[in-house]
Amino acid sequence: MVLQKHVSGCSVPDPPDLSNQIMSPALWFPFRGLTKLSHPGKKPAQGLLLKSIGPRKIKRKRNQKKGNKRTLGLSSHKFLTLDDVKTSDKRIFLRVDINVPLDPSTHQILDDTRIKAVSDTLARLEDARVVLGSHQSRPGKDDFTNLQPHAEALAGCCNQQVMFVEDVIGPHARERITKVERGQVLVLDNLRFCAEENVDDKPEKLLKTHFVKQLSPLFDLNVNDAFATAHRSQPSIVGLTEALPSAAGRLMEKELKAVSGLLVEPRRPCVYVLGGAKVEDKVPVIEHILTRDKADKILLGGVPAKLFLKAMGQKLSAEDEKEMVGLQADIKKAKSLALKYRDKIEVPVDLAYGDARGKRTDRGIDAPLKESALDIGAKTIEKYSKAVEGAATTVANGPLGVFERDGFDLGTRQVLEAMAKSNGYTVIGGGHLVGLASILGIDERFKHVSTAGGAMLSLLSGQSLPGVDALVRAADRMRNQKPN
Numbered sequence: 001m002v003l004q005k006h007v008s009g010c011s012v013p014d015p016p017d018l019s020n021q022i023m024s025p026a027l028w029f030p031f032r033g034l035t036k037l038s039h040p041g042k043k044p045a046q047g048l049l050l051k052s053i054g055p056r057k058i059k060r061k062r063n064q065k066k067g068n069k070r071t072l073g074l075s076s077h078k079f080l081t082l083d084d085v086k087t088s089d090k091r092i093f094l095r096v097d098i099n100v101p102l103d104p105s106t107h108q109i110l111d112d113t114r115i116k117a118v119s120d121t122l123a124r125l126e127d128a129r130v131v132l133g134s135h136q137s138r139p140g141k142d143d144f145t146n147l148q149p150h151a152e153a154l155a156g157c158c159n160q161q162v163m164f165v166e167d168v169i170g171p172h173a174r175e176r177i178t179k180v181e182r183g184q185v186l187v188l189d190n191l192r193f194c195a196e197e198n199v200d201d202k203p204e205k206l207l208k209t210h211f212v213k214q215l216s217p218l219f220d221l222n223v224n225d226a227f228a229t230a231h232r233s234q235p236s237i238v239g240l241t242e243a244l245p246s247a248a249g250r251l252m253e254k255e256l257k258a259v260s261g262l263l264v265e266p267r268r269p270c271v272y273v274l275g276g277a278k279v280e281d282k283v284p285v286i287e288h289i290l291t292r293d294k295a296d297k298i299l300l301g302g303v304p305a306k307l308f309l310k311a312m313g314q315k316l317s318a319e320d321e322k323e324m325v326g327l328q329a330d331i332k333k334a335k336s337l338a339l340k341y342r343d344k345i346e347v348p349v350d351l352a353y354g355d356a357r358g359k360r361t362d363r364g365i366d367a368p369l370k371e372s373a374l375d376i377g378a379k380t381i382e383k384y385s386k387a388v389e390g391a392a393t394t395v396a397n398g399p400l401g402v403f404e405r406d407g408f409d410l411g412t413r414q415v416l417e418a419m420a421k422s423n424g425y426t427v428i429g430g431g432h433l434v435g436l437a438s439i440l441g442i443d444e445r446f447k448h449v450s451t452a453g454g455a456m457l458s459l460l461s462g463q464s465l466p467g468v469d470a471l472v473r474a475a476d477r478m479r480n481q482k483p484n
């Protein structure tokens with residue numbers, strides 16, 4: 001099936017000038033030490049490299065101690081990018097993350113940010129035969145569905161002819177893959193329709209999956225552009241990267257540079273705004289950035305704010321107290337962080353609740369109502385907005401309240417607007433914040449809008465990303481082969 005429907009008004013970038021390609025300047029990203037793997041099924045990279053990449057260099061920053069595995073910059077590694085590889089006529093597996101919010105009943109795409117974000121990579125691959133793979137949601141969820149709407153939307157974001165096949169690794173898909181021509185993009189169906197793609201495993205195990213064995217012989221090159229899924233160790237993210245010559249796509253490159261740069265030398269003062277419904281992914285970020293002195297203020301909203309208020313001895317509303325019951329370990333951690341960094345961690349001074357009619361009422365933190373707090377209060381909004389306006393770097397992830405409810409979007413909206421006005425370096429991530437920024441029409445005013453939620457937080461909490469580690473190992477393998 002050939003799709004050419006223009007779903008969103010996304011602009012198609014000018015194709016890059018490929019006549020003058022040179023090796024990319026060294027793009028060093030700081031990730032931790034990696035171990036060598038054996039590669040039973042690996043494909044050689046002959047004829048793919050534009051230039052010899054040279055021996056692997058390991059840099060260690062001065063005054064960084066050996067042995068601290070969580071220290072970023074322990075060693076620096078390089079992966080290949082689309083500036084390093086020949087793509088003309090090559091059959092390329094392109095892993096992207098176009099897992100998007102869908103209308104639960106019609107499956108219409110509600111926000112196409114992640115789809116538009118792939119267009120730079122697709123523009124660079126116009127001379128190739130591209131087979132594109134992504135997941136959509138997870139088994140059991142309402143939006144776990146096929147990728148046909150995504151393929152239609154992609155057709156409006158690139159110059160290639162876009163086709164869709166209702167299969168992932170079966171004979172039908174494999175036959176279509178071998179027939180893809182230069183200038184075409186074949187979209188495979190939801191990769192998570194394959195059971196193996198739903199399991200995180202070690203690289204050596206992923207190499208042996210049916211998924212990797214069926215697909216890898218069909219490709220010359222693997223391009224991973226799925227930054228938002230780089231924290232998963234799954235067959236399409238890690239397995240194919242182990243099996244094939246591999247490079248990072250444009251989005252992967254851009255995201256890693258923007259997000260990992262925050263952990264190198266952020267311009268100061270550097271302020272983090274952290275909210276959302278989960279605490280288990282925010283507490284490690286707070287710990288990591290404060291321990292490494294990469295932030296001056298952490299402004300908390302959402303459930304993380306309640307957690308730290310509780311940890312600081314504040315009584316919460318009866319409903320919020322209930323929410324804290326299962327979070328004893330996080331409360332303990334928050335307590336020790338709050339003691340150590342009392343001048344850096346900011347909790348709300350007031351919170352907003354719904355009255356009997358659901359109307360917003362703001363209360364000081366000493367006078368909670370019975371119900372759950374739904375937003376930060378007006379005084380906190382003013383305080384946070386000022387802090388953000390004066391910051392040289394601001395990073396935000398997670399809404400500050402239940403912004404979907406009428407009247408309770410105030411905190412998230414006003415702090416986002418303050419960020420958008422600031423002249424500093426501003427980064428937002430996570431589906432909710434990015435979606436809201438796009439609804440408000442201010443998304444283009446941020447310096448970097450990340451397509452990732454979990455992957456961004458993993459990186460900021462000092463964890464290595466399996467998808468990136470695999471790209472680095474692939475570069476090491478290719479470096480040891482002679483260029484043509």
Ligand code: 3PG
Nearest residue numbers: 097099137138228229454
């Ligand atoms: C996401 O939106 O978080 C990414 O697409 C990864 O999806 P996952 O959290 O279901 O693995």
Ligand code: MG
Nearest residue numbers: 228453454455
């Ligand atoms: Mg996720």
